[in-house]
Amino acid sequence: MKNILLMIVFPFVVQLSFTQEFKGKILDYETKEGIPFANIYIKDIQVNAISDSIGNFSIDVPLPKEINILVSASFYESILMKVNPSLFISVELIKSYLELDEVLLRPKTGTMQRDNIIRVDRLLIKDLNTIPVSNLSEALSNINGVQEASMGPGISKPVIRGMQGVRVLSVLNGMRLENQQWGADHGLGISQLGIGALEVIKGPNSLLYGVDAFGGVVYIEDEKFESQNAYSVNVNSKFESVNLGYSNSALIKLSKNKFRFNLGALHSSFSDFQMPNGKYLADSRYEDMGVKTRISYNTNNWVMNMYYMFSHSYNGIPGHTHDSIPNPESFMLDFQNRQRNIPAQNINNHMFQLNNKFFLGKNNIDLMLGYTNNSLDEYDEKFTIPGLGMSLQNILYHLRYNIIYGSWNIKTGIQGMYQINKNIAEAEEQLIPDFNQLDNGIYSIISYKTNSNFSFQFGGRYDLRNLDATDDFSSLYSSPNFSIGGKYEFGSTNKNTLLLNISSGFRAPHVSELLVNGKHHGALRYEVGNPNLKSERAFQFDLNYELNNEHVSFVLNPYFNYINNYTQIVAQDSIVENLPLFNFEQIDEAQLYGFDTKIHFHPHFAHWLHLESSYSIIYGESLNRSENIALIPQPRFNFVLSVKFKKKFKFNLEEIVVQNSHFFRQNRVTTYETTSSGYDLSNIGLKFKWYIKTPLEINFGVKNIFNTEYINHLSRLKNIGVFNPGRNFYISINYLIKGRMK
Amino acid sequence: MKNRLFLLGFILTGTLLLSCNKEECHECHYDAPDGSEVELGEQCGDALEALEANGYNLNGENYVVHCHEH
Numbered sequence: 103m104k105n106i107l108l109m110i111v112f113p114f115v116v117q118l119s120f121t122q123e124f125k126g127k128i129l130d131y132e133t134k135e136g137i138p139f140a141n142i143y144i145k146d147i148q149v150n151a152i153s154d155s156i157g158n159f160s161i162d163v164p165l166p167k168e169i170n171i172l173v174s175a176s177f178y179e180s181i182l183m184k185v186n187p188s189l190f191i192s193v194e195l196i197k198s199y200l201e202l203d204e205v206l207l208r209p210k211t212g213t214m215q216r217d218n219i220i221r222v223d224r225l226l227i228k229d230l231n232t233i234p235v236s237n238l239s240e241a242l243s244n245i246n247g248v249q250e251a252s253m254g255p256g257i258s259k260p261v262i263r264g265m266q267g268v269r270v271l272s273v274l275n276g277m278r279l280e281n282q283q284w285g286a287d288h289g290l291g292i293s294q295l296g297i298g299a300l301e302v303i304k305g306p307n308s309l310l311y312g313v314d315a316f317g318g319v320v321y322i323e324d325e326k327f328e329s330q331n332a333y334s335v336n337v338n339s340k341f342e343s344v345n346l347g348y349s350n351s352a353l354i355k356l357s358k359n360k361f362r363f364n365l366g367a368l369h370s371s372f373s374d375f376q377m378p379n380g381k382y383l384a385d386s387r388y389e390d391m392g393v394k395t396r397i398s399y400n401t402n403n404w405v406m407n408m409y410y411m412f413s414h415s416y417n418g419i420p421g422h423t424h425d426s427i428p429n430p431e432s433f434m435l436d437f438q439n440r441q442r443n444i445p446a447q448n449i450n451n452h453m454f455q456l457n458n459k460f461f462l463g464k465n466n467i468d469l470m471l472g473y474t475n476n477s478l479d480e481y482d483e484k485f486t487i488p489g490l491g492m493s494l495q496n497i498l499y500h501l502r503y504n505i506i507y508g509s510w511n512i513k514t515g516i517q518g519m520y521q522i523n524k525n526i527a528e529a530e531e532q533l534i535p536d537f538n539q540l541d542n543g544i545y546s547i548i549s550y551k552t553n554s555n556f557s558f559q560f561g562g563r564y565d566l567r568n569l570d571a572t573d574d575f576s577s578l579y580s581s582p583n584f585s586i587g588g589k590y591e592f593g594s595t596n597k598n599t600l601l602l603n604i605s606s607g608f609r610a611p612h613v614s615e616l617l618v619n620g621k622h623h624g625a626l627r628y629e630v631g632n633p634n635l636k637s638e639r640a641f642q643f644d645l646n647y648e649l650n651n652e653h654v655s656f657v658l659n660p661y662f663n664y665i666n667n668y669t670q671i672v673a674q675d676s677i678v679e680n681l682p683l684f685n686f687e688q689i690d691e692a693q694l695y696g697f698d699t700k701i702h703f704h705p706h707f708a709h710w711l712h713l714e715s716s717y718s719i720i721y722g723e724s725l726n727r728s729e730n731i732a733l734i735p736q737p738r739f740n741f742v743l744s745v746k747f748k749k750k751f752k753f754n755l756e757e758i759v760v761q762n763s764h765f766f767r768q769n770r771v772t773t774y775e776t777t778s779s780g781y782d783l784s785n786i787g788l789k790f791k792w793y794i795k796t797p798l799e800i801n802f803g804v805k806n807i808f809n810t811e812y813i814n815h816l817s818r819l820k821n822i823g824v825f826n827p828g829r830n831f832y833i834s835i836n837y838l839i840k841g842r843m844k
Numbered sequence: 845m846k847n848r849l850f851l852l853g854f855i856l857t858g859t860l861l862l863s864c865n866k867e868e869c870h871e872c873h874y875d876a877p878d879g880s881e882v883e884l885g886e887q888c889g890d891a892l893e894a895l896e897a898n899g900y901n902l903n904g905e906n907y908v909v910h911c912h913e914h
Contacts, residue, residue: 443912483912484897484911485892486893
């Protein structure tokens with residue numbers, strides 16, 4: 103009934119029955135007038151069109167007999183619907199003042215955000231333009247329940263509900279990312295080039311993503327293609343004062359008939375950053391460059407997407423010392439420098455991916471093949487001879503059959519990866535041995551949506567990992583996993599949604615936890631592994647309540663995660679080769695629990711105003727030792743005020759954003775940790791648009807406006823007493839040219 | 845359209861060329877027996893590599909060479 107009110111489709115037989123052109127009109131439900139610039143997105147082949155000034159659209163590409171389209175427009179409630187593209191369609195949209203979270207489409211499952219049974223948080227990179235971020239981990243920390251662990255802006259990784267590194271799975275356009283993320287000093291390894299959106303699933307999700315999707319999943323999605331028969335060129339340039347950093351990127355998009363193409367390049371360079379005391383942190387400089395391309399082609403029953411990315415990073419490793427009791431002053435310089443120095447990481451990534459989708463009536467088959475090659479060299483004492491050097495190659499596959507039968511949706515698939523890690527001969531030391539690893543998993547997920555307000559999903563999976571390392575180490579790990587979830591919606595003026603998920607996770611020990619033995623300069627410790635480690639098992643209960651009306655959105659998300667064989671790296675009371683000794687150990691039973699909550703005030707009568715507050719807290723405890731777990735994030739309260747302005751002048755102020763994050767003191771620490779003080783971080787940003795022939799967007803502002811001295815509890819430099827960056831002025835310019843292809 | 849694509853091609857090429865590394869050069873020194881640092885001046889390319897791999901030989905005595913800034 104709701105769908106009938108939302109959408110009225112008037113099918114007309116297309117006169118030219120041999121044409122493949124898909125045409126239609128987008129109308130306002132009340133006034134019946136055409137809606138200009140509505141977006142019509144065909145999710146199956148990733149093609150979109152924009153309606154013209156009177157609401158008409160047409161898409162001229164080969165299409166399957168039935169397609170899923172997402173129709174969205176500003177200030178209207180969006181619709182995901184199945185249509186026959188040989189028919190002319192009229193879609194009537196109802197006005198809505200709900201926030202844009204609602205209109206987004208999840209790339210992995212193709213479901214609407216609001217139809218998901220698992221809570222997913224999604225972030226558009228372009229929404230962060232007013233107060234830009236230094237890296238993707240910082241972008242992710244805008245999501246409630248996610249923070250970052252960093253050694254400065256050059257080396258940073260996301261922390262989801264207290265879990266990081268090998269417990270957080272990163273996926274790029276459906277392909278698993280493997281780039282030595284086990285290292286405490288190894289960042290996420292992906293730049294912002296060509297990235298359109300980030301999604302986070304918090305907690306274990308082994309059912310859909312497999313082994314290692316234990317603490318959470320970060321899904322990174324490239325920018326969409328340009329709308330059909332159009333091109334765009336986007337040039338972006340940023341500068342920030344705290345590290346005299348600049349970043350330049352360009353992205354070309356071409357879309358013509360069945361063919362779509364994106365090409366991008368990026369170069370950025372950052373000096374050592376300035377701390378609030380005016381000194382500069384030695385070796386916090388870094389440099390990135392990369393190119394990325396994406397090609398798509400489709401016929402009636404098949405669509406292909408091919409991706410290639412190359413990235414090169416040179417990251418200084420701050421905090422390097424041979425002193426067993428380091429003095430923070432020894433890392434602080436009076437001058438700023440960007441010239442390549444040591445210690446540093448030299449990282450190269452090649453990623454190649456081929457996605458195919460075959461349409462079989464209402465059903466379809468997805469086939470993904472991927473290859474990644476990561477080389478990581480660490481130069482500690484010499485510029486030309488690496489202290490450590492590893493080459494990591496991965497071959498990945500994923501085959502999935504999607505069946506739609508009425509209200510039932512069944513996904514069945516097999517997924518796997520073959521990984522080869524080799525130490526290079528020129529390196530002076532080896533930290534982890536050469537190894538081969540083979541992962542395979544088989545799964546099935548069943549979803550059902552009733553005609554009333556209830557939907558549910560359940561599924562099962564079995565994974566197997568075979569690990570062979572030098573020195574005759576060989577081990578087999580396996581586990582079944584499951585997930586059950588339900589969603590209930592009620593209310594009309596006030597839309598209430600209740601989600602409950604119970605899921606399990608499985609993580610086999612990584613070779614770095616089993617067999618590491620040596621000085622890890624970048625992590626500032628001597629590490630010793632434990633070959634007797636068992637697989638971790640997690641069971642999570644996740645409850646999510648949401649309230650939405652035309653003025654307010656509210657979310658409350660409590661969770662409880664119980665873990666068997668929780669692996670941690672523990673400080674021993676010894677010094678080895680001038681570095682503190684850390685061993686890998688396991689806790690029989692651990693629990694992590696807490697909640698995330700958010701309120702967003704966006705009144706109907708004051709459309710220009712957004713007020714958002716969020717709070718997250720997590721507790722981590724070892725049950726059998728009655729002590730806290732290490733590296734649990736500080737509780738955080740975020741406040742964002744955004745005011746938007748109408749176009750009045752040629753050089754127009756478009757938006758002002760004020761942010762404040764309050765990090766509470768962290769007293770819940772383990773025996774070898776120290777507590778961390780609370781602090782506030784405030785940012786302010788302004789967005790201008792210069793309305794010349796091709797408008798220019800200019801953002802400038804200040805981060806850490808009060809020059810607060812702070813050390814985050816998760817900072818890898820905390821133990822040497824080094825502050826995070828001080829006050830940071832920035833300016834960014836974005837230039838977008840768009841046109842039609844002839 | 846053509847001019848804009850040329851401009852973009854120029855920007856992209858310039859971006860990549862600017863990021864290409866020239867030969868690396870660094871100031872090097874070794875630690876004398878009395879603890880003082882003896883400067884060896886700026887060393888580049890193959891010479892830098894040889895010094896780091898083999899050290900500096902003075903009167904039959906081999907010294908470890910350090911080339912990173914402090």
